[in-house]
Every structure is written in C-alpha cells, then in structure tokens.
Amino acid sequence: MVELADGIHSGPGPFHSNSKGRRLDPSAILSANAKRIDFDRLEMLNGQSVVHAGQFDRETIVELARFAALLELSEVASHHPLDGKLVITAFFEASTRTRLSFESAVLRLDGKVLSVPDGRTTGAAKGESLEDIGEMMNTYGDLVIMRHTETDAVRRIRTNLQLPLINAGNGSGEHPTQALVDWYSLLKWRPALAAPEVPEAQRIHLGIVGTPGNMRAVKSFMRMALTFSAGISKITVVSEMADPLGVELAAWVAESDLKVDLTNDIEEVIGSLDVIYMNSIALLGDSYKTLDSRYRLHAESNLKPDAIILHPMARRSELDTSLDGTPHNLYFAQAAGAVFIRQAILICLLGRVAAIPGGIRLLTQ
Structure with a gap:
C-alpha cells in the first residue's frame, strides 16, 4: 500500500x-x-x-x-x-x-x-x-x-x-533522457532491477537490436544498462555490422563485469530474450541508415511468452503493428511514461x- x-x-x-x-x-x-x-x-x-x-x-x-x-x-x-x-x-x-x-x-x-x-x-x-x-x-x-x-x-x-x-x-552521440524513459519503464515492469543485488531468477537476458555505436538512443540505453548490471544476466547485441558497439561503447563495456555477446542472427537468440530493445534509424555521417529487414519483429516471431519489447520510436517496418495488441508491447507504455x-x-x-x-x-x- x-x-x-x-x-x-x-x-x-x-x-x-x-x-x-x-x-x-x-x-x-x-x-x-x-x-x-x-x-x-x-x-x-x-x-x-x-x-x-x-x-x-x-x-x-x-x-x-x-x-x-x-x-x-x-x-x-x-x-x-x-x-x-x-x-x-x-x-x-x-x-x-x-x-x-x-x-x-x-x-x-x-x-x-x-x-x-x-x-x-x-x-x-x-x-x-x-x-x-x-x-x-x-x-x-x-x-x-x-x-x-x-x-x-x-x-x-x-x-x-x-x-x-x-x-x-x-x-550519433547520446540521448540520455530517452535512456531514463526506457529504464523508468523497465523498473516499473520489474522493480527488482532497482536493487543493488538481484536474485538470479529475476535477472534478465537483454537483447539489443541495431547498432548501438551509431544509434544514440540505443547507445545511451546500453550505457545505462551497465549501471544495472546486477539485474542483467547477459546482453546480446543483434546487428548486421561486424563492430556494432564502436570504440566508445566498447570501452565502457570492457570496464564493466557484464557479459555482452554479438550475433547477426536474431533467430539464434530470440527465444531466450526477456527484453528486446530495438531502434530503426542510425546516423552515419550526414545520412540515416535504417535497420536491415531481416530483423523485423511481428506477432509470429518466436518470442518468449512473457518477453517485452521496447522501442524509442519512430518505428518503421522493423516493428510490425501486429504486436501492438499483445502483452509483448511495452513500447506504448514506455512512451506514456x-x-x-x-x-x-x-x-x-x-x-x-x-x-x-x-x-x-x-x-x-
């Protein structure tokens, strides 16, 4: 109460x-x-x-x-x-x-x-x-x-x-208040993540779809995730790029004790992810690059039954509207907060x- x-x-x-x-x-x-x-x-x-x-x-x-x-x-x-x-x-x-x-x-x-x-x-x-x-x-x-x-x-x-x-x-730098929006959503969803020590059963496997090194919202979200490492069992970055982290983010990861895996195959890990954070647009030089169509999520994707999806918006085809009416959709509540x-x-x-x-x-x- x-x-x-x-x-x-x-x-x-x-x-x-x-x-x-x-x-x-x-x-x-x-x-x-x-x-x-x-x-x-x-x-x-x-x-x-x-x-x-x-x-x-x-x-x-x-x-x-x-x-x-x-x-x-x-x-x-x-x-x-x-x-x-x-x-x-x-x-x-x-x-x-x-x-x-x-x-x-x-x-x-x-x-x-x-x-x-x-x-x-x-x-x-x-x-x-x-x-x-x-x-x-x-x-x-x-x-x-x-x-x-x-x-x-x-x-x-x-x-x-x-x-x-x-x-x-x-x-392509940072978007720190978007990261606060994102983690406010996650802390409401699973308050145990706020604790300095989190029981193993409450820890999350966090999937990040995109290129954090060039996506400022994703970079800030992942940087803040390192602060909550006690509640994260592992981060898996799903990207078509060979080096999706970039020099700066890779250095922050190296200083943490958090395990970070890289893959270019979302189907390889999607069934084990508790939280999926995705964005569609990366700033490369003076132009924008959108997420590869291979990484599209929809209602038929092999998601864990209780998995949630976060997206800072605006979305394109990578996040299908068929997910909007499902419990996987945390992105509207994320925006509402x-x-x-x-x-x-x-x-x-x-x-x-x-x-x-x-x-x-x-x-x-």
Missing part, C-alpha cells in the same frame, strides 16, 4: 495511459522499496546539466524513477512546481516525441516554454555559431533543452552557455524539489 502525505492523493494522475499493449503500474516501484524518496539526493541535481547517460549512478536513476512514479500517481502538478521558470526547447533536428513530451512536462507543471522547433528559423541558418547562440540564450530562460545533428554540438553550445542544458540528442520522468528531471535541475509538499510516506502491508 502506498500512502502519500500532506494532501497528495494516491490514484490516477491527470494523464491517459497507453491504449494498447501492456500497462505499467507506477506504484510497483514505490511499494518495492518501502522508504521515503531520497529528496536530498535529488536536490543535488540542482543546476546540473544532463549530457550523457553515464553521469548517473544507479541510486540516482532509481530515485528519479520513484519521483516520476509519484508524479504519475498524484496531483503534484497542482502545486505548480515550475511556476516562474522558463525553459527553452531548441531543436535543430526534427523531433516529435522528445520535444512534445518535454514541452508537455513543463507546461503541466506551470512552467513556460520558449520553443525553437526548427533550426532553419534561427540565426544558425545564416551561419551563427552555437557558441554565440549559447551566449544569447543565457538571458532568455532558465534551462535549455537542445537537439542537434552534430555530435559536437553539446560541447560547443556549453562554451558560453551558463544555464543547465539537457542533451535531447546530439548526432516519458512526460513523468522528464518532469522529475526538470524539477530537480531547476531547483524546485522543495516545491513538492510534505514529501512522501510509504507503508507496506
């Missing part, structure tokens, strides 16, 4: 859940760890930037997920935690889910948004440097969320930017954790 203190009422939040596929209960991650949310840890994020998935330790990710669950379950938004804050969303590369979920997160917490939905409408189209754009943004808002086609864009804008920055995707985990990180970075009234009490029966 979860009891929320000081006028915060447990029950459905003001948002709708996914209409198809498996639904997730946010209270599961709260009930599995019967203690107060560590707001002191979350307050330490005040003023920080979110640049890569490796900057978070396991405890911080878990507390962010538990905070997101509180936001999903309650009417915390009615206390206007971002009132008076202005967030700049600067998207120099196309986006639907990331930009809209961030803007929804801000507006539903009574913050304000200053949006650049298309880089072609900015001074960058006339040759203005990211360094100068960062300098100008210092006087316009309180936090910047940026997506850019260039991997080096985060470093360049931070040269002069003094505001907290959230990297919403930098070329994005607003809440992004609300959690925004409240923390903008120093508004103290605006959450009374904290939270957890009682178990």
Whole structure:
C-alpha cells in the first residue's frame, strides 16, 4: 500500500495511459522499496546539466524513477512546481516525441516554454555559431533543452552557455533522457532491477537490436544498462555490422563485469530474450541508415511468452503493428511514461524539489 502525505492523493494522475499493449503500474516501484524518496539526493541535481547517460549512478536513476512514479500517481502538478521558470526547447533536428513530451512536462507543471522547433528559423541558418547562440540564450530562460545533428554540438553550445542544458540528442552521440524513459519503464515492469543485488531468477537476458555505436538512443540505453548490471544476466547485441558497439561503447563495456555477446542472427537468440530493445534509424555521417529487414519483429516471431519489447520510436517496418495488441508491447507504455520522468528531471535541475509538499510516506502491508 502506498500512502502519500500532506494532501497528495494516491490514484490516477491527470494523464491517459497507453491504449494498447501492456500497462505499467507506477506504484510497483514505490511499494518495492518501502522508504521515503531520497529528496536530498535529488536536490543535488540542482543546476546540473544532463549530457550523457553515464553521469548517473544507479541510486540516482532509481530515485528519479520513484519521483516520476509519484508524479504519475498524484496531483503534484497542482502545486505548480515550475511556476516562474522558463525553459527553452531548441531543436535543430526534427523531433516529435522528445520535444512534445518535454514541452508537455513543463507546461503541466506551470512552467513556460520558449520553443525553437526548427533550426532553419534561427540565426544558425545564416551561419551563427552555437557558441554565440549559447551566449544569447543565457538571458532568455532558465534551462535549455537542445537537439542537434552534430555530435559536437553539446560541447560547443556549453562554451558560453551558463544555464543547465539537457542533451535531447546530439548526432550519433547520446540521448540520455530517452535512456531514463526506457529504464523508468523497465523498473516499473520489474522493480527488482532497482536493487543493488538481484536474485538470479529475476535477472534478465537483454537483447539489443541495431547498432548501438551509431544509434544514440540505443547507445545511451546500453550505457545505462551497465549501471544495472546486477539485474542483467547477459546482453546480446543483434546487428548486421561486424563492430556494432564502436570504440566508445566498447570501452565502457570492457570496464564493466557484464557479459555482452554479438550475433547477426536474431533467430539464434530470440527465444531466450526477456527484453528486446530495438531502434530503426542510425546516423552515419550526414545520412540515416535504417535497420536491415531481416530483423523485423511481428506477432509470429518466436518470442518468449512473457518477453517485452521496447522501442524509442519512430518505428518503421522493423516493428510490425501486429504486436501492438499483445502483452509483448511495452513500447506504448514506455512512451506514456516519458512526460513523468522528464518532469522529475526538470524539477530537480531547476531547483524546485522543495516545491513538492510534505514529501512522501510509504507503508507496506
């Protein structure tokens, strides 16, 4: 049983859940760890930037997920935690889910948004440097969320930017808040993964379909997976490429104690995978490459009966719509949780954790 203190009422939040596929209960991650949310840890994020998935330790990710669950379950938004804050969303590369979920997160917490939905409408189209754009943004808002086609864009804008920055995707670099969305979904699905030690029976065989070295969302997801290695028996990367990890990700894997296998045959492993994470689009230089048609999943695929599928979207033919109405579909619930985990990180970075009234009490029966 979860009891929320000081006028915060447990029950459905003001948002709708996914209409198809498996639904997730946010209270599961709260009930599995019967203690107060560590707001002191979350307050330490005040003023920080979110640049890569490796900057978070396991405890911080878990507390962010538990905070997101509180936001999903309650009417915390009615206390206007971002009132008076202005967030700049600067998207120099196309986006639907990331930009809209961030803007929804801000507006539903009574913050304000200053949006650049298309880089072609900015001074960058006339040759203005990211360094100068960062300098100008210092006087316009309180936090910047940026997506850019260039991997080096985060470093360049931070040269002069003094505001907290959230990297919403930098070329083939990283997409750290998508990884938070993904792991928020997994922790709701199997709360035992949050523990520092996970019984062998609760550990997962994680399959990653694609080329993590060139797919920023997959790279960040896998980098964060290394943080949760206690709950993962093995990772199997399924890719047509001989070196799907790339130098950077391969180095992170080498530093961990997690077993990572590579294969180009999805049929070889699909029947043993508990979780399948896939993406369709890799950024190679200045162009996009889509996933090979051999790796398509559909309702007739030889999946484990209780296997789940994650996908950051947008999808193409690699993830057939015949899976949408099945329990394998966790990707719609994954998308549905994005607003809440992004609300959690925004409240923390903008120093508004103290605006959450009374904290939270957890009682178990």
